[in-house]
Amino acid sequence: MAEETTNGTTTKKPAPRKAATSKAAAAPKAAAKATPATEKAVTAATAVKKAAAKKAAPTTVAEVNTAPAAAHAPSAEERYCMIQSAAYFIAENDGFKGSSTEYWIQAEREVAGRLAEADASVAG
Numbered sequence: 001m002a003e004e005t006t007n008g009t010t011t012k013k014p015a016p017r018k019a020a021t022s023k024a025a026a027a028p029k030a031a032a033k034a035t036p037a038t039e040k041a042v043t044a045a046t047a048v049k050k051a052a053a054k055k056a057a058p059t060t061v062a063e064v065n066t067a068p069a070a071a072h073a074p075s076a077e078e079r080y081c082m083i084q085s086a087a088y089f090i091a092e093n094d095g096f097k098g099s100s101t102e103y104w105i106q107a108e109r110e111v112a113g114r115l116a117e118a119d120a121s122v123a124g
Helices: 023-032 036-056 061-065 076-093 100-123
Strands: 002-006 009-013
16 A cells, blocks of 8 residues: 655555456456367257257146146145135125124135145045
8 A cells, every 4th residue: 555645644545456366357268268079068958958958858738637737735824825715805895894803714714725625626
């Protein structure tokens, strides 16, 4: 750091910066000098990965829909949240004019029906 004296006080100034030379700056030059053999190996590896990904992904709607819709029953907390959301939307559709207890009971019935349908579709 350089020091400067003004009116009897000494202040320190930062030293001027030098040009940065690092490996990061040299990396684009090295990448530009890639050999054709290296490029072919990278391209071949990419092609193999893409082919494997195509084989793993389902190709038709029938393959996509064969997975079970609900592999597990919801926990008590998940069921509660489902009922809570359903009760809110039922109340919202009714303009919040009715009883919250009635909305909750209706939501419980709807959620139980949906879960029974999901269980029946997975079993059948």
